[in-house]
Amino acid sequence: MKKKNLGLVGTLIAAALAVSTLVAPSASAANEIVVWADETRGPHLAKLIAAKGDWVPGFTVKIVTFSSYAALGDALDKATGTSGPDIFVGGNDWVVASAKSGKLAPVTLTASQKAQFTPGQLYDLSYGGKLYGVPLDINNVGMIYNTALVKSAPKTFGDMVDFYQANKTKLNLKNGLCVTGGGMSWGGLSVFSALGADPYVLTSRGKVDVNKGFNPTTFGANMKKYLIDPSTHKSNGFWASSNTTCNDDFYAGKVPYSIIGNWEWATYVAKGFAMNLQPVPGVNGGYGHMFGSVSGAFLTSYADKHGVAVGAKSLLVNLFASTPGQVAYEAIEGRPPAAKGAQADAGVSEAQKGFGAAASLAGIPQIGAILDNKAGGSNYWDSSGDYWTQTLINGKDATTEARKLAKIWRANVSAAASLL
DSSP states (O other), X not given: OOGGGGOOOOOEEEOSSSOOOOSSOOOOOTTEEEEEEOTTHHHHHHHHHHHOOOSSTTOEEEEXXXXXXXXXXXXXXHOOTTTOOSEEEEEGGGHHHHHHTTOBOOOOOOHHHHTTSOHHHHHHTEEXXXXXXXXXXXXXXXXXXXXXXXXXXXXXXXXXXXXXXXXXXXXXXXXXXXXXXXXXXXXXHHHHHHTTOOSSXXXXXXXXXXXXXXXXXXXXXXXXXXXXOTTTSSBOSSBOSOOTTHHHHHHTTSOSEEEEETTSHHHHHHTTOXXXXXXXXXXXXXXXXXXXXXXXXXXXXXXXXXXXXXXXXXXXXXXXXXXXXXXXXXXXXXXOBSSHHHHTSTTSOHHHHHHHHHHHHHEEOOOHHHHTOOTTSSOHHHHHHHHXXXXXITOOOHHHHHHHHHHHHHHHHHHHGGGO
């Protein structure tokens, strides 16, 4: 999960509920399992543990919350056998580096436990043929529309642009489409893909085709047709070049379409918006891809050093991989659960199920080995954001910039080929 690219940097804070205040990370006590999480998951996990603390008889669970996803990642980078956690909750894009460094320990699931998850979900948390965590929830976005402005779901990207162009003056629209779900690089993949640009091309079997990339001429032409004002050569206003006021603008009826994260839906529902979720439609029908990988609970090699490996493994199975555990956690967290039993449970909301359906329609794996790679001179996260800046704000030619982008992404895929 790349919410860490929003640039939030912070310090270690104590979890909100049932957690001791910590000045610095500490290793487990003899029967204490330490779980690290970010600023949203930590308090939610603490609340869950406070409600039911006997997921693993004979052990206590301490949740340590960090002030942001970036702060959690930084702490994991610096973790040692004396300071590291026994389990941490995070995105699948950390698997490769953490497994190669020896900070993760393999996880073994029974056949019935594996059957609760799709092969793709298990693949997301694996490296070198070994599973290092259990899938917890689906990490993706979805697009909704304001029914007070738009009466039916758009079938193509052009439908949305046409609505904006026809109504921007009459309805005093600020933009046509904006993103709150993870920023212009992570959440904004849907627009890149809808217009013809993906960071990697997948085969029919879901593997990366290292010999293919996106067509920059087609993508550049779509940019000029749908997003560029021919008179200024900059943004025509449809696609917001910044997401800083997206929520407020959508709430106020000044933006008809919004890409939201699956952790945000409850706020929109509380304000009366329908969860008419769908992926962003493509220019010729179909849908633009979104990152639809799973987040997981990962077992660390430190658990064995702390003498709690048996308890930590039981916590993974009893809480994080089980239907009751995922239903109870997602009732607080609000994301779509990964386990099939939890997805079908009556305790899971229609919005959560809607995000799960959107991921099934258009989700692609978030492959950190490629996305974090800088062999082409820049990684996906920086190069994608820079593309929007250069074209929509600075007015540089969309096709010329698309060729540069395609070259960067192809180089990054090639450099990561041996890790796939």
